Amino acid sequence: MGEKMLALVFHGPGNLKLDDVEKPQARPGELIVEVKAAGICASDLRVFKGERSAKEGIILGHEVIGTIAEMGFGVDGFHEGDRVTLYPVVSCGLCFFCREGYPSICPDKRLFGFEYDGAFADYMRIPKEVVGRGNVLKVPETISDEEAALTEPLACSINGIETLKLQVGETLLIVGAGPMGLLTMKVARASGAGRIIVSELRKDRLDVARAMGADVVVNPKDGDVASMVKEETDGLGADAALVSIGSPAAALDALRAIRKGGRINFFAGFPPATVIALDPNLIHYGLVTITASQNSTLTQFRRALTLMETHRVELKDIVTHRYPLKDALKAFEGRLSLEGLKYELFPRF
Ligand SMILES: [Zn+2]
Ligand SMILES: [Zn+2]
Numbered sequence: 001m002g003e004k005m006l007a008l009v010f011h012g013p014g015n016l017k018l019d020d021v022e023k024p025q026a027r028p029g030e031l032i033v034e035v036k037a038a039g040i041c042a043s044d045l046r047v048f049k050g051e052r053s054a055k056e057g058i059i060l061g062h063e064v065i066g067t068i069a070e071m072g073f074g075v076d077g078f079h080e081g082d083r084v085t086l087y088p089v090v091s092c093g094l095c096f097f098c099r100e101g102y103p104s105i106c107p108d109k110r111l112f113g114f115e116y117d118g119a120f121a122d123y124m125r126i127p128k129e130v131v132g133r134g135n136v137l138k139v140p141e142t143i144s145d146e147e148a149a150l151t152e153p154l155a156c157s158i159n160g161i162e163t164l165k166l167q168v169g170e171t172l173l174i175v176g177a178g179p180m181g182l183l184t185m186k187v188a189r190a191s192g193a194g195r196i197i198v199s200e201l202r203k204d205r206l207d208v209a210r211a212m213g214a215d216v217v218v219n220p221k222d223g224d225v226a227s228m229v230k231e232e233t234d235g236l237g238a239d240a241a242l243v244s245i246g247s248p249a250a251a252l253d254a255l256r257a258i259r260k261g262g263r264i265n266f267f268a269g270f271p272p273a274t275v276i277a278l279d280p281n282l283i284h285y286g287l288v289t290i291t292a293s294q295n296s297t298l299t300q301f302r303r304a305l306t307l308m309e310t311h312r313v314e315l316k317d318i319v320t321h322r323y324p325l326k327d328a329l330k331a332f333e334g335r336l337s338l339e340g341l342k343y344e345l346f347p348r349f
Contacts, residue, residue: 002022002023002025003022003023004020004021004022004023005020005021005022005023005121005122005123006018006019006020006021006121006122006325006326006347007019007020007021007059007117007120007121007122008059008060008061008120008121008325008328008329008345009021009057009058009059009060010047010048010054010055010056010057010058010059010060011056011057012056013047013048013049013050014048014049014050016048016060016328016329016332018325018326018328018329021059021121023122023123024117024123024124024125025070026070026071026072026125027072027128028072028073028074028128029072029073029074029075029127029128029131029132030071030072030075030125030126030127030128030131031068031070031071031072031075031078031084031125031126031131031136032068032069032070032071032123032124032125032126033064033066033067033068033069033084033086033123033124033126033136034066034067034068034069034122034123034347035064035065035066035119035120035121035122035123035124035325035347036065036066036067036083036145036149036346036347036348037064037065037145037146037148037149037344037345037346038061038063038064038065038118038119038120038149038344038345039061039063039064039149039150039152039153039319039342039343039344039345040061040063040331040332040335040342040343040344040345041062041063041152041153042178042179042180042268043062043113043269044060044061044113044332045332045335045336046269047060047113047114048332048336051269051271051272052269053114054113054114054115055114055115058113058114058115058116058117058118059113059117059118059119059120059121059124060113060118060119060120061112061113061118061119061120061121061345062086062088062111062112062113062114062118062119062152063088063119063149063150063151063152063153064085064086064088064112064118064119064124064149064152065083065084065085065139065145065148065149065151066083066084066085066119066124067081067082067083067084068080068081068082068084069123072128075131078136078138082138083138083139083141083148084136084137084138084139085136085137085139085148085149085151085152085305086112086119086124086126086130086135086136086137086152087134087135087136087137087152087155087296087298087301088111088112088113088118088135088152089103089104089109089111089135089295089296089298090109090110090111090112090116090129090130090133090135091103091104091106091108091109091110092106092107092108092109093133095107095108101297103295103297103298104294104295104296105294112124116130120325120328120345121325121347122325122347134298135298137151137301137302137305139151139305140305140308140309142309143305143308143309145346146316146319146322146344147308147315147316147319148308149319149344150183150308150315150318150319150342151301151304151305151308152296152301152304153179153180153183153342154183154187154304154307154308154313154315155295155296155297155300155301155303155304156180156293156294156295156296157180157183157184157186157187158187158296158300158303158304158307159293159294159295159296159297159300160184160187160242160244160265160267160293161184161187161188161191161242162293162300163265163291163292163293164240164242164263164264164265164291165240165263166188166191166192166193166239166240167192167239168191168192168193168194169192169193169194170193170194170239170240171193171194171195171196171197171232171233171238171239171240172188172193172194172195172196172197172238172239172240172241172242173197173198173199173229173238173240173241173242173254173257173258174188174196174197174198174199174209174214174241174242174244175198175199175200175225175241175242175243175244175245175250175251175253175254176199176200176243176244176245176247176250176268177198177199177200177202177205177206177208177209177214177217177244178205178244178245178338178341179318179341179342180244180267180268181198181200181209181242181244181245182205182208182209182212182318182341183315183318184242184244184267185198185209185212185213185214186212186213186313186314186315186318187307187313188242189213189313190307190312190313195215195216195232195233196213196214196215196216197214197215197216197217197218197229197232197238198210198214198216198217198218199217199218199219199220199225199228199229199250199253199257200217200219201219201220201221202338203219206219208317208341211317212317216232220249220253225253225256225257226253226256226257229257230257233259236259237257237258237259237260237262238257238258238259238262239258239259239262239263240258240262240263240264240265241254241255241257241258241262241263241264241265242254242264242265242267243264243265243266243267243268244267244268245268246268246269246270246271246274247270248270248274248275248276251264251266251270251276251278252276252278255278255282255283255288255290256282258286258288260285260286260287260288261286261287261288262286262288262289263288263289263290263291264288264289264290264291265291265292265293266290266291266292267292267293269294317341318341318342319341319342319343319344320340320341320342320343321334321335321339321340321341321342321343321344322343322344322346322349323343323344323345323346323349324345324346324347324349325345325346325347325349328345331343331345
């Protein structure tokens, strides 16, 4: 029997447990990372709620910073103690979609926290095939653990904005001011967005959006979002909209609030079996482009690190809750209540 460690294990929908599991040991070509911080993602909540599938018995978590604790035989380019983060998408690299630059829709894609054991643990194993693909990236010293654990969501935000083809000076509507909506707002700002309008039902989150630099905040409870956006844009509508919440009302608000020829990114996943009734002429006569993004590419992941290293985005205010790993269930409960923004877990609190 080897050493044990603590890990948050998925035992089926609604069933997460803190288990004592075998501490991984490096086999040839592998890295063992001692986890410093790991963020709870909306996708972890979806797995917990049964809205998204993950392998039973898997350790959740894919937003991670850690240090290399052990190196297997034959690993080059790293040293014990290196601070690293992990690009969690492991795609085949060979299929049509991989070659077209869309690893997230590779049919053979495997994700940490879904198919590979993830980061809500004292240690995580990086298998040989993942080390060999360049998914492990060194983190510059100037980026704190707390921020470095945001590399993956930040990369997703970069993907969200790039998918929208946002132009410098354009007006962007962000629907949903959760952690991802706000993180993406920061990327939009860094990318030269002109006016940023944020729509959100929770007043506390609208206040945060305003404090983080939104030019205009609107609450669907106060009236028609499309009308409010048009009032702010000389009757034109937003150039682009990013839907950062999986609700039909939010998607329809965005569709009606953009200008003719505008673009929409369905950035958040929707619960299974969601149906939206929409007027197709809104799209046809409006010449609307509907697009979507998920995850990120490895190059966007690298650029997320550069954005943090150069302080083009400041992320300290995104992380609102910090928990020791042993209180992971409490952290999930808090995050599910929509209290605050990003929650991070720390094995050594
Ligand atoms: Zn994530
Ligand atoms: Zn592929």
